[in-house]
Amino acid sequence: MPALNGRPVTDLVWLQTSFIGDMILNTAAMELARHEWPAVRQSVITTPAGVTIYHDQPFIDRTFLFAKRKGSVWAALQSTAGAVRAWRDRLPAGSHAVILQAHKSFRSSLVSRMTGLPVVTYRETARIPFFGKREVTLVDRVMPFHETARIGMLLEPLGVTREKIVAARPRLVAPGGQSSITRSLSPESRATGTRIAIAPGSVWGTKRWLPERFARLGVELLARVPGARIVLTGSPDEAPLCEAIERKIGDRARVENLAGKTALKDLPALFSTFDLVITNDSSPAHYAAAVNVPTVEIFGATIPAFGFGPLASRHRVVEAGRLDCRPCSDHGPQVCPQGHFRCMKDIAVEQVLEAGLNLLS
Structure with missing residues (x-):
């Protein structure tokens, strides 16, 4: 005791x-x-x-x-x-x-x-x-x-x-039985060999990688990973963002948008179905850690040294090269104080793609 x-x-x-x-x-x-x-x-x-x-x-x-x-x-x-x-x-x-x-x-x-x-x-x-x-x-x-x-x-x-x-590592146990979210997945989605989650949102504006780059990343992943499916995840407030990315990826047969459609209680079960999670410095990285799913975490205004990096046993961090203005605050402001947003704009699609493919291999 x-x-x-x-x-x-x-x-x-x-x-x-x-x-x-x-x-x-x-x-x-x-x-x-x-x-x-x-x-x-x-x-x-x-x-x-x-x-x-x-x-x-x-x-x-x-x-x-x-x-x-x-x-x-x-x-x-x-x-x-x-x-x-x-x-x-x-x-x-x-x-x-x-x-x-x-x-x-x-x-x-x-x-x-x-x-x-x-x-x-x-x-x-x-x-x-x-x-x-x-x-x-x-x-x-x-x-x-x-x-x-x-x-x-x-x-x-x-x-x-x-x-x-x-x-010690975080852990969340999915509720017993089949949750409502896994029941709602299409038969094709449940049968797929590789499920890749993309979580493009964050409460903080300068923590969000560019939406058009998330879309290009999705296109490249579908082209490079046979049989892969993309699942877009996010809060109800992030649903419009995910809808825009879904449209830009274009392949509706291999893309599911669950933003705003998932309850908090179902997220451990949902994340446990993924083979890879790609996210900003936000809570999806911690959900992935709690069910130990390979994770790519993209850092912009913030840095891993703040203590919120990925904890899945297999993970990669992607961030821009050295910038004198980074980090600019504990959470990252809504808008870049310098006006150039290089901490995110300097991160190429190829960097994130390589990190993801490395984990999938």
């Missing part, structure tokens, strides 16, 4: 309300904790998207909804913290729960404080003044490490070795 400050811990409560990609990467530490301490219960405070992602995952026993973008933020904070406190009060005698705060925002720190539980979080988060005199254990967010390891560092004060933390 883990211990914090000499006291045995029976319950770990993760607080993860960041982006979908971060939620997926957090699964590495969650599964590691379950492997280290099978009897320790694990819960997670998360967003509606997170509730869907963590539902039915074998390492999570309970989810607490934090609807931070719906209605009053203060009401959401009170509701979530109240639910956690009520759950804490119903725990068996002798139980000891600890918050593992993986998201270092103001609101996350506030909801942590309002639960009344001890907290393990990052040293930089402690600058937020809402912790007061509560029991807080601080860890360093070691920047050279991948984000999976930085999240996993929250387990170090509980006794997990850094070697195990660095080695």
Whole structure:
């Protein structure tokens, strides 16, 4: 059993309300904790998207909804913290729960404080003044490490070795039986030998490779890989982008556009059907890692050293040569600050094609 400050811990409560990609990467530490301490219960405070992602995952026993973008933020904070406190009060005698705060925002720190539980979080988060005199254990967010390891560092004060933390990988288990998304695939698609996913979107504009180059890439892949099919994936907001790429590829018999047609709960099952995923620096790279599908990840305004590179056992990174302006921000702005967008325009179709063919071979 883990211990914090000499006291045995029976319950770990993760607080993860960041982006979908971060939620997926957090699964590495969650599964590691379950492997280290099978009897320790694990819960997670998360967003509606997170509730869907963590539902039915074998390492999570309970989810607490934090609807931070719906209605009053203060009401959401009170509701979530109240639910956690009520759950804490119903725990068996002798139980000891600890918050593992993986998201270092103001609101996350506030909801942590309002639960009344001890907290393990990052040293930089402690600058937020809402912790007061509560029991807080601080860890360093070691920047050279991948984000999976930085999240996993929250387990170090509980006794997990850094070697195990660095080695952990994200994992999502597809729900049992045939999901609605795999049932919806055409018979030709299910029977194909090589399924290549192209995920051309991102919330951040300068993380998106050029749509016309994704289209040319699709044409080249269909020409070079016998029997291959292209599957375009993305959110509802990215459906128009994927439709434009689908039209430019042209071969409708060998291209499927699933953008806006896939539920979050079905994505692990969908991604497990792919032989290759080609994506920007965005959540599809992390879905691919969670089911260990070969991945080509294209980096523009951001860089792999930020800690969000591909983690599938077979992967390639494609990025432009050295540019003095790159990286230009943590996430990548919507528009290139320099006006030239060379970080993406300098990446040729041939570079991405070669990386993909190398993985398929």
